[in-house]
Amino acid sequence: MTDRDRIKYCRTCHDAGHDTDCRSCPNGSGPELIPENHDAVELMQAVLTQWRGAGFGVIGLDYNTLYVEADRMEIDLTPCMMNKIRVLEMLELNRMNKRDE
Numbered sequence: 001m002t003d004r005d006r007i008k009y010c011r012t013c014h015d016a017g018h019d020t021d022c023r024s025c026p027n028g029s030g031p032e033l034i035p036e037n038h039d040a041v042e043l044m045q046a047v048l049t050q051w052r053g054a055g056f057g058v059i060g061l062d063y064n065t066l067y068v069e070a071d072r073m074e075i076d077l078t079p080c081m082m083n084k085i086r087v088l089e090m091l092e093l094n095r096m097n098k099r100d101e
Contacts, residue, residue, distance in 0.1 A: 039075045040084035046073065048092070058096055061089050 033041060043066070050065040051058045066085065070077050077085075 037084060039073075040081060040088065043070055043073060043075050043081075044085060044088045044092075058093065060093065061085070 046069045047061060047066050050062040052060050052062050067077065070081075075081065
C-alpha cells in the first residue's frame with residue numbers, strides 16, 4: 001500500500017466513526033518517515049505539549065521550550081531544521097483548528 005493509499009484509508013476509517021486503536025491497524029502507522037526528517041519529528045514529539053495560547057486559542061509552539069529540548073537532545077537548530085519544525089507546527093495548528101470547528 002502506498003503512503004497516499006494509507007492516508008486515504010485512515011481518513012475513510014476515521015470518518016466512518018470506527019473507534020479503533022490505530023496503532024494495532026497495519027495501515028495506521030502513517031507515511032514512512034525518511035531519515036532526513038527523523039530528528040525534526042523526534043523534536044516535535046518532545047515539545048508537542050508546549051503550546052502558546054492567547055484569548056482565542058493556541059497560537060504556536062513555545063519556542064523557548066523548543067530551544068531547551070533541542071539542546072538536551074543534541075539537535076542543531078539549523079535553518080533547515082527550523083523550517084521542518086515550522087511545517088510540523090503549521091500542520092498541527094491546522095489539525096487543532098479543524099478539530100475545534
